[in-house]
Amino acid sequence: MDRPAEIIVVPHTHWDREWYEPFQRFRLRLVALLDEVFDRMEQDDRQRFTLDGQLAAVDDYLEVRPERREQVLALVRAGRLAIGPWQILLDEFLCSGENIVRNLERGLARSAALGGAMPVGYLPDMFGHIAQMPQILAGAGLAHACVFRGVPERVRSHAFAWQAPDGTAIRTEYLPGGYGNAAGLMDDPRLVTRRATDLADRLRGWRPDGDATPILAMYGTDHAAPAPDAPDLLAAARVAGVHLRLGTLAEYFATQPATVDGLPTVRGELRSHARANILPGVISVRGHLKRAMGRAERRVERYAEPVAALYGDPSVQRFLDMAWSRLIDASCHDSVTGCGCDETAEQVAARLAEADQLGRAVCDLVGARLAAAVPNDAYLLFNPTPAARTALVRLDVEAPVGGGPVGLVGADGEVVPVQVLDRARTLLADDLVPAADLPAVLTRVHGCELYGQEITAWSVSPDDATLTFHVAQHGDPAFDVEDVRLALAAAVGPDRWRVRILAAPRLTVAAPVGVPALGHAAVRPMSLPASGPALPASGPALPASGSAVPAPVTVVDGVVDNGLLRVEVAEDGTLRVSTPDGLSVDGLGRIVDGGDVGDSYNYAPPAVDELVDKPRAVHIDAVHEGPVVAVLDVVREYRWPVGAYIDAGSRAVDREAITVTTRVELRAGERFLRLRIDFDNRCDDHRVRLHLPLPSPAASSYAEGQFAVVERGLTAEGGGGEVPLPTFPASGFVAAGGAEGSLAVLLTQPTEYELTDSGRELAVTLLRSIGMLSRNRHALRDEPAGPQLPTPLAQCRGVRSVELAMLPFRGEWHSAGVLEAAEAYRHDLLAFPGTAEVSSALPAPVTGLTVDGPGVVLTSVRDRDGRAELRVVAQTPAETTAVIGARRGVFGAWRCDLLGRPGEPLSVDGDGLVHLPLRGWEIATVQLDLAGAA
Numbered sequence: 015m016d017r018p019a020e021i022i023v024v025p026h027t028h029w030d031r032e033w034y035e036p037f038q039r040f041r042l043r044l045v046a047l048l049d050e051v052f053d054r055m056e057q058d059d060r061q062r063f064t065l066d067g068q069l070a071a072v073d074d075y076l077e078v079r080p081e082r083r084e085q086v087l088a089l090v091r092a093g094r095l096a097i098g099p100w101q102i103l104l105d106e107f108l109c110s111g112e113n114i115v116r117n118l119e120r121g122l123a124r125s126a127a128l129g130g131a132m133p134v135g136y137l138p139d140m141f142g143h144i145a146q147m148p149q150i151l152a153g154a155g156l157a158h159a160c161v162f163r164g165v166p167e168r169v170r171s172h173a174f175a176w177q178a179p180d181g182t183a184i185r186t187e188y189l190p191g192g193y194g195n196a197a198g199l200m201d202d203p204r205l206v207t208r209r210a211t212d213l214a215d216r217l218r219g220w221r222p223d224g225d226a227t228p229i230l231a232m233y234g235t236d237h238a239a240p241a242p243d244a245p246d247l248l249a250a251a252r253v254a255g256v257h258l259r260l261g262t263l264a265e266y267f268a269t270q271p272a273t274v275d276g277l278p279t280v281r282g283e284l285r286s287h288a289r290a291n292i293l294p295g296v297i298s299v300r301g302h303l304k305r306a307m308g309r310a311e312r313r314v315e316r317y318a319e320p321v322a323a324l325y326g327d328p329s330v331q332r333f334l335d336m337a338w339s340r341l342i343d344a345s346c347h348d349s350v351t352g353c354g355c356d357e358t359a360e361q362v363a364a365r366l367a368e369a370d371q372l373g374r375a376v377c378d379l380v381g382a383r384l385a386a387a388v389p390n391d392a393y394l395l396f397n398p399t400p401a402a403r404t405a406l407v408r409l410d411v412e413a414p415v416g417g418g419p420v421g422l423v424g425a426d427g428e429v430v431p432v433q434v435l436d437r438a439r440t441l442l443a444d445d446l447v448p449a450a451d452l453p454a455v456l457t458r459v460h461g462c463e464l465y466g467q468e469i470t471a472w473s474v475s476p477d478d479a480t481l482t483f484h485v486a487q488h489g490d491p492a493f494d495v496e497d498v499r500l501a502l503a504a505a506v507g508p509d510r511w512r513v514r515i516l517a518a519p520r521l522t523v524a525a526p527v528g529v530p531a532l533g534h535a536a537v538r539p540m541s542l543p544a545s546g547p548a549l550p551a552s553g554p555a556l557p558a559s560g561s562a563v564p565a566p567v568t569v570v571d572g573v574v575d576n577g578l579l580r581v582e583v584a585e586d587g588t589l590r591v592s593t594p595d596g597l598s599v600d601g602l603g604r605i606v607d608g609g610d611v612g613d614s615y616n617y618a619p620p621a622v623d624e625l626v627d628k629p630r631a632v633h634i635d636a637v638h639e640g641p642v643v644a645v646l647d648v649v650r651e652y653r654w655p656v657g658a659y660i661d662a663g664s665r666a667v668d669r670e671a672i673t674v675t676t677r678v679e680l681r682a683g684e685r686f687l688r689l690r691i692d693f694d695n696r697c698d699d700h701r702v703r704l705h706l707p708l709p710s711p712a713a714s715s716y717a718e719g720q721f722a723v724v725e726r727g728l729t730a731e732g733g734g735g736e737v738p739l740p741t742f743p744a745s746g747f748v749a750a751g752g753a754e755g756s757l758a759v760l761l762t763q764p765t766e767y768e769l770t771d772s773g774r775e776l777a778v779t780l781l782r783s784i785g786m787l788s789r790n791r792h793a794l795r796d797e798p799a800g801p802q803l804p805t806p807l808a809q810c811r812g813v814r815s816v817e818l819a820m821l822p823f824r825g826e827w828h829s830a831g832v833l834e835a836a837e838a839y840r841h842d843l844l845a846f847p848g849t850a851e852v853s854s855a856l857p858a859p860v861t862g863l864t865v866d867g868p869g870v871v872l873t874s875v876r877d878r879d880g881r882a883e884l885r886v887v888a889q890t891p892a893e894t895t896a897v898i899g900a901r902r903g904v905f906g907a908w909r910c911d912l913l914g915r916p917g918e919p920l921s922v923d924g925d926g927l928v929h930l931p932l933r934g935w936e937i938a939t940v941q942l943d944l945a946g947a948a
Contacts, residue, residue, distance in 0.1 A: 067136030090129030098131030111720035153912030164284030175274035300352030308763025313373035388848030413519035414541035479508035532862030564683025566641030621663030709755030718746035906943035
């Protein structure tokens, strides 16, 4: 029997960029560590080092030590220092699939600039792995993966074929014992031989018969450098029949076959607890970070990049690059996870806020350019989805003279009626001012602007000593404040003046407006006759064209109905939702508060828990009653324990009165019900969940995440050091049910859920409130996950808000419109005020890109060297075809790899459309020439 005759010992450090200390404090330690390592490598050619698979550590170091750049280049080119391929070691479940791709793309590009990336998808410490990672790595040209956490118990060898849902398989190295399985090898020079012998015996057990390739031993741990004399200590070690040598991780994988032939196959995500802790509590701790990540990613991926690629210019690219830098940095596995110290969490929140701001800045810049062709009494609307749609838009408009009805008219002259949601104040100021203070009053006028609006008219009335300003969104360009001063100077006599500022009446309105795919359309408010158009009594469920108007929403005796959903509020504040075909669900929206004496890594209920799920009082406020949108506030009052007695294992006796407001919103034409849950959290050490009964019991759930929808059962595989709770992550939606019907929960951010009560309910976590980074003693985990440090801000006190939507449906999720509903829910229209002359005509609607096909989901549109590059995913188990078009047609098209390197050309039909065949679950990247020869 062939036996491995060599162990390749890989010196490395696992570098947490920020964790129980903030970034800059960790960087001080990084610089000191790498100074020491690079000095040794300069003096001894035998030294090798692998820098944790992430370029961020190199960038962070060289920012402080730029003089070391040439040394780093030389070490990488010599094969002695392994860097990349990632920019940062991410958490795969708490960022978007597109974020993962950009992370890998940036890491490979930065590594290439420094001599070349390690050709291995090194994933040493992620808290489980997404199903599509094999396809992502293969799409970037990597032949190997290397993992630790999440590997199922049935894996008994050091290598296996990890298969993505589309069938792409990649050879994957499992690290028995983790990325530090040889960490103590050279701690004591006297014990190196004995420890090396034990290590060889232990790791040989993971080699099947006939596998004589070298053994991988990971010599390193968190934030630690190898022994200075490691080459000498290893050379002196004597292990019978085995040669030990130092090498990089890249050198080890150069000895391994790149094929998956003969290897056991594991398909899909790796979330087993059998081999190591996967620490699932990070999904829900510090929920505000998850919401900020979802919001910022959506802003950049689906608004800023597409609008810039299709309608902008290259000048905004740097803003987008900066946004991506912050998004990638925030995705780190100790960052967006929220399992660091409070300072770290605050820095992550700031990065995500900046990414969102940068995305908004790009939208504002490009939107303003487009709106320059729109009259300044009108609006430009942008649709970020790749299909024409009719969607609700909220606008601030001038009220008609006389208070009559108002509508919106498009370029084609079609009028859409609106619903008035709010009326702005018209009297902005009414003050008595001494005459001597009038000059100071006039200093509030800046050019034509006063109180954020522009002056349209003014008057000075000496008879009643009144100075009046009339203001509106657009003022009189001939206004000069000096004329007011002269008029006041001429009005001699009154000692006190009345100063009034009157705004033109304005309304906040809602209307269903049709906008082309990834395109824009203009609408102008207009006065309607008293008998003007109204929403029709019936309309299409999902308007297929931009001009279709859906049926109205009605509110009768507290029951909300839009013809597609009927919603009733029960006495306890829960909801009954039904559809016209007889599907009905009762008891939706029950709020359950329970204790949580765990930490940022793992939930743990007190030994004696107390669940609070019955409100003490319930009342309903009608906010809007249709016909475009109906909104009810369901207000429930609870008494929650103020905290927990951690040592005693029980909840506190004292209670805090908590008001939970569930805003229920139903829009015309939507098949789903929007919810927003708000409460002021004034309690500690607890978990709050939203319970949603299912139309029929479910044996499994389907959760949309990173380029895939994953099926999960009612349990999780255990066997390692933590209790395997079946709480799972979802990003776009989670759906579950059975033959009698199903329920999908539509999401805007990574969210934790669980199928409870034997598959009869979905429980969605709204809040985990905890006070320790890690606990040394944890009821559901054998060992600490980090230092026991207080994290008072992780109690998440203050106002908390969670948004989601509910879609009841029949049949399979992939044929019941769940993907389309999730797309519509996440992507509202953008509105930009026009800036052209009022008298100008409205520009015609413009289509950007169209993407169609069963199960085809668009994840990215961006500019790539003058071409439009888009990424689509077949989120369906069946083969499908993506049909791609543009307003003037497509003049050329090419398939690309995941990094944007063009490959085979694609045919364009006579209508300027590209038909792209896709395997089920295939991720495809395409570049389009939209300009033609011009």
